[in-house]
Amino acid sequence: MLKEHRKKSPEIVHCAVMTISDTRNKNTDKSGKLLHELLERDNHKVIHYEVVPDEKNSINYMIKRFLENEKIEVIIINGGTGIAKRDVTIEAVKPLLDKEIPGFGELFRYLSYELEIGSASFLSRAIAGVANQKAIFSIPGSSGAVKLAMDKLILPELGHMVMEINKDL
Structure with a gap:
């Protein structure tokens, strides 16, 4: 039954990628580049990519811009998820979620x-969660964490998740 259900899922998903870092830029951002490569490998489209400082207001501003963009279906954020004082990504993301998906983090x-x-x-x-009919994932910024999250969790369910978010519209 699940296979039939998934056949209705979009094969191409339009994504925004955001790296949270005070030290990286678009030239040195290995994890952002890896996200881009993994999404394109599976025929998804990265339509926006930003490196944002680890500051709550900057992160919040960029997420809100992505949420307002009708072309973006999924936002994938990497970095700033640790427990250091500067790690504020979760504090920026969580209040914007309409629904949290606790199983992703677990x-x-x-x-x-x-x-x-x-x-x-x-x-x-x-x-992970849903905001303004878009999926949002926030994952650690190491390349190993990005590869693990993408290959084992996000990519296998990306189209299915977009379909579920939009099925009642």
């Missing part, structure tokens, strides 16, 4: 524990 931490970094995985504050 599964990300589980997979991170099992496959990548062991007990340090509980320090991750990865989150």
